[in-house]
Amino acid sequence: MSSVVVIGGGLAGLSAGCALADRGHQVTILESRNRLGGRASSFEDRETGEAIDNCQHVAMGCCTNYLHFCQTLGVDHLLERQRELHFVDVKGAISRFRPSTWLPSPLHLARPLAALKYLSFDDKSQIASALSQLVTLSSSTRQHRVSQKFRDEFQVTDEDLQSTREARQDQLTFREFLESCRQSEHVIRTFWHVVLVSALSESLENISFQQGAQVFVDGFLRNTSGWQVHVPIAPLEEFYGEPLAQWLSTRGGTIQTESGVTNLVMNESGLVESAQLRDGSTLTADHFILAVPWHRTLDLLPAELQLKYQTLAEIPAAPISSVHLWLDREITSLPHAVFVDHLSQWMFNRSKLDERYRDNPRFYYQVVISASQNLKAMSQEEIVQQVMSDLQLAFPPATEAKLLNSRVVTEHKAVFSPQPGVRECRPSQSTPVDNLHLAGDWTDTGWPATMEGAVRSGYLAAESVLEQLGTPDTVLQPDLPTGRLARWLYKLD
Ligand SMILES: Cc1cc2nc3c(=O)[nH]c(=O)nc-3n(C[C@H](O)[C@H](O)[C@H](O)COP(=O)(O)OP(=O)(O)OC[C@H]3O[C@@H](n4cnc5c(N)ncnc54)[C@H](O)[C@@H]3O)c2cc1C
Secondary structure, rough: EEEEEEEEEEEHHHHHHHHHHHOEEEEEOOOOOOOOEEEOOOEEEEOOOEEOOOOOEEEEOOOHHHHHHHHHHHHHHHHOOOOOEEEEEEOOEEEEOOOOOOOOOHHHHHHHHOOOOOOOOOHHHHHHHHHHHHHHHHHHOHHHOOOHHHHHOOOHHHHHHHOHHHHHHHEEHHHHHHHHHOOOOHHHHHHHHHHHHHHHHHHHOOEEEHHHHHHHHHHHHOOOOOOOOEEEOOHHHHHHHHHHHHHHHHHEEEEEEOOOEEEEEEEOOOEEEEEOOOOOOOOEEOOOEEOOHHHHHHHOOOHHOOOOOOHHHOOOOEEEEEEEEOOOOOOOOOOEEEEOOOOOOOOEEEEHHHHOOOOOOOOOEEEEEOHHHHHHOOOOHHHHHHHHHHHHHHHHHHHOOOOOEEEEEEEEEEEOOOOOOEEEEEOEEOOOOOOOOOOOOOOOOOOOOOOHHHHHHHHHHHHHHHHHOOOOOOOOOOOOOHHHHHHHHHHHO
16 A cells, blocks of 8 residues: 555546545545635535535536546436537527437437527538538548648648647647638537537637547537536535545545645655645655646646646636526526527526525526636626626516626636647646656646546546556546447547
């Protein structure tokens, strides 16, 4: 049994710690704040005394590692799988998006796409054609089907595609890709923007083709359940707070909150010897996992490694805002809605989703706005007013509803921005120092900044520790299997 200190109690640190504790190692998790969960956590609302999340978090069916982590902790029953999505168009009309449960992928998407009322037949043909180009370009074995226009425009040759496929894809923006596929502004705004901005929290001009394509391939085309949205029906503290602490303690693990680390101390053999805490104490261990956000990592790394990880300073951040509204009545029975071409992007009906609100006279709604840079120019009142008018357009009872309370929360460094070039700045979970490992949604997982990306990084960091201990083990969970038809059509692995 070895001792492992994990610095950072977000999902990356927690999943790494749990995986190692489950394999018999002595784990201590150090978290600077007074609660666990990091960017996916709850806080107490001063007005109501209720635990509310900093922002509504959702997972998708393709998030196999995150779902595995929730199952391991025994909290997966707190996720409600949505069988359909509801899209609100600019006129307030609602289209239901309900993929088939029996048709193989990608045919399961045909009917729900056809049912989106705000898109014409021509719009849908454009989307189908771009999806096919997208999957072809991102698949390793079908480069020959990339359109000549695309090859000419970006000087992409067969050799390029073969040898530097991922690197070149990372240099393209998703918007450039869409323009090369002749997507109209209407289709870009009402389809591609809607899916990608909420998934990646960036504008299409700033999303690398590779990262955008992954959302569509893994989320929609590979498997019929990849798209399914899993929404927490309880505050996030019920996922990563007490239940996790108990789970870990039964496996000999310890969690110390309010235990910020200031630096790591190296010994003469070039290994990390201890973590120095803000209160002056130190903690020694055989292995250390640094699982803090990328913009905090450089300060904590030993001086010897600073130069190697300088590029972390170049990773840009993107903001996400959540607008919390408490109304005096129910405005819709839908659990959620996706707003197309509005300021509001997703509405979550917390009163419907969370049993704690069932008999509550205050009805709680949360509206999420990703890539919320534009909100800087608006006052809180203006934001709330605009969001209320979006809700009124879609749900008539909202016109009569009285706003009892509201709160706008913006996380300015919510996620790293998946811009071209960022992929190069994402380091491996293993470092040149044998007993130091990295975890965090920003490390090299191939995934965007999500709970899935964080858990993947934690599992990979645990694998790195096990490898160094001479007891290699697979912790990372397999992706959803690629459907047979999708494999045949797109030559996806
Ligand atoms: C507003 C918002 C909405 C989001 N929505 C979604 C969503 O719907 N779906 C989704 O999948 N993802 C979403 N995300 C992204 C997701 O929350 C993150 O990708 C994930 O939680 C990151 O986990 P992490 O462990 O890598 O980092 P973090 O959660 O940032 O954890 C790092 C931890 O390290 C601690 N720490 C920092 N410095 C020190 C120190 N010196 N000593 C000790 N501890 C330290 C921090 O307090 C923190 O707890 C959202 C994020 C935000 C902010």
